[in-house]
Amino acid sequence: MNNFSQVPPDASAALYFLPGQYLFADFKESSVSLKALSSDQVARAFRKVHTDTGWLGKRVLRYREAPEGNAIISYEPAAIRRITISFTDRGLVELAVPLPALILLGKGIEYYLWAAVSTQITANTNLAVAPLPNIGSGKICFGKNEVPETHPSTLSDVWKLIFDTPFNADHTGDRCHSEPDDIRDLLSKLAADKVKKFPKSDLILSTTTVEDAWETIVEQRRYDSRF
Numbered sequence: 501m502n503n504f505s506q507v508p509p510d511a512s513a514a515l516y517f518l519p520g521q522y523l524f525a526d527f528k529e530s531s532v533s534l535k536a537l538s539s540d541q542v543a544r545a546f547r548k549v550h551t552d553t554g555w556l557g558k559r560v561l562r563y564r565e566a567p568e569g570n571a572i573i574s575y576e577p578a579a580i581r582r583i584t585i586s587f588t589d590r591g592l593v594e595l596a597v598p599l600p601a602l603i604l605l606g607k608g609i610e611y612y613l614w615a616a617v618s619t620q621i622t623a624n625t626n627l628a629v630a631p632l633p634n635i636g637s638g639k640i641c642f643g644k645n646e647v648p649e650t651h652p653s654t655l656s657d658v659w660k661l662i663f664d665t666p667f668n669a670d671h672t673g674d675r676c677h678s679e680p681d682d683i684r685d686l687l688s689k690l691a692a693d694k695v696k697k698f699p700k701s702d703l704i705l706s707t708t709t710v711e712d713a714w715e716t717i718v719e720q721r722r723y724d725s726r727f
Contacts, residue, residue, distance in 0.1 A: 561621065561710065563652060564718065569608030570650040571718040573710060575621045576602045576659060578698065584666040585633070585684050592666055595691035600698045602630060603710060604658065605638075606650035607718055611658060612638040614713070617700050623711040629704040631676045631683055633667040638713070641670055676702040 516523040524535045561573040578601045584594050601621060605612040613635055614627040627638075634641045645665055648654035667684070675683035678699075686702065715721050 560652065560655070561623065562714065571605070571607040571714075572650050572652065572655065573603065573605045573714060574655055574659075575604065575616070577619065580696065581663055583632075583663055583687075585687065586666050586668040587684065588669070593688075595687060596694075597687050597691045598695055598698045600628070600631070600700070600703060603627065604662075605713055605717060606655075606658065609647045609649055611640045611642075611647065611650075612713065612717065613640050613662065614638055615703055617703060617705065621710070623709065623714075625710050627706045627708050627710065627713060629675055629706070631686065631698065631702065633672045633675070633683055634670050635675075636671045643668075674704070677704065678702050 513527060514525045516525065521536050526533045526535070559574050559576070561575065562571075563573075564571045578599065580596055580598050582594060582596050584592055586592050600615040600617065601619060603614045603616055603621060603625070605614075613630045613632070615630045616625050616628055618625050630638075634643075640662065642661065642665065645661060647661065648657055669682075669684075672682045672684055674680055676686050679686040679689075690698070712722075716723065
């Protein structure tokens with residue numbers, strides 16, 4: 501136990517796994533102090549450990565692992581997308597519609613979706629109401645669909661679920677300026693007119709930023725009634 505030659509030179513401590521117990525080694529300038537730990541003590545020590553990437557780019561802005569649930573923020577750029585909408589009189593209708601940049605925040609198995617005017621999405625980007633049904637105060641209603649836990653490996657599945665699941669009449673109001681009663685009417689018009697880009701004037705902008713949403717939903721350091 502006195503041979504620490506393979507310990508990284510900048511290490512300040514180490515945890516050794518021994519039969520039936522653990523040893524915590526605290527490296528000091530002139531000596532090494534050892535302390536025996538039980539499995540419960542080790543579990544408690546790591547229970548509050550968080551990993552957080554900080555603000556990234558390339559469509560994944562940030563990812564964090566924590567005991568209370570992983571969290572991630574990603575985005576999809578503005579594009580024409582094929583979505584299916586349920587209408588009372590027409591049933592299920594597939595539309596090719598232009599959608600603005602969309603920002604997705606996931607925590608555990610709960611997901612939130614917003615839009616953005618900007619094409620460069622950062623922590624300081626202002627959020628806008630996502631011009632889609634089935635989203636209440638940012639939170640996505642997936643109905644009876646099974647939603648995967650938040651993780652980079654499941655991110656593409658969540659985006660696919662958003663675009664592939666039919667949208668219905670839930671939360672269709674107050675999603676845009678020109679059709680405040682039902683966002684489906686605007687989406688139908690955009691598809692029928694073969695509009696290439698979602699009209700920015702129809703987005704309901706907010707002063708809340710991406711970082712504000714993270715602080716409220718993930719960190720829970722502030723309260724914002726919009727979430």
